[in-house]
Amino acid sequence: AQTVTQSQPEMSVQEAETVTLSCTYDTSESDYYLFWYKQPPSRQMILVIRQEAYKQQNATENRFSVNFQKAAKSFSLKISDSQLGDAAMYFCAYNQGGKLIFGQGTELSVKP
């Protein structure tokens, strides 16, 4: 069964600095999708970024980018120029047959 692991329960970053959240996963598939979701205190699940495993180029969405290492099964999220509004729980997720398998989450705090 596919698993998703986020080894950092909590991370902290200074406003305007860069932070990287780690995620590893386990799969025997060759083509799949990976996602990062943000969950602010409102607990809404908001898609941040997604990556198709078939594409070698790392996905980028404004200040958010990923470092996708397929061989290592690693999918980290980099947040540049961190803002106070980035403070949230971040979940890494793997798409398995239409449903998402989530990691345990990393709680990011942003210090002014």
Place this chain on the structure above:
Amino acid sequence: EPEVTQTPSHQVTQMGQEVILRCVPISNHLYFYWYRQILGQKVEFLVSFYNNEISEKSEIFDDQFSVERPDGSNFTLKIRSTKLEDSAMYFCASKMRGSSGANVLTFGAGSRLTVL
């Protein structure tokens, strides 16, 4: 932008009572999901629904749970006899097509269930 709507936002119930959580998925979406998040834990898949039937369910989704799409727009999750451990945030989600991750899952804002 189209959104998934969930009601109620918060429900408090007594143990043993029946609860129905309602969701209105995005209108042209065909695949529907329920997820659960116990406070402080990760989001867990409960059930997926397509073409008016369950396509997959997790171990969590036991006989106390049921889903239906009664009128072509609403998608409901029923918990027949709630237990304390059912206290959680329940998320509805929908997508246009099924197994490919190319089609992004859109989540509702969640329904918080508290069982006393």
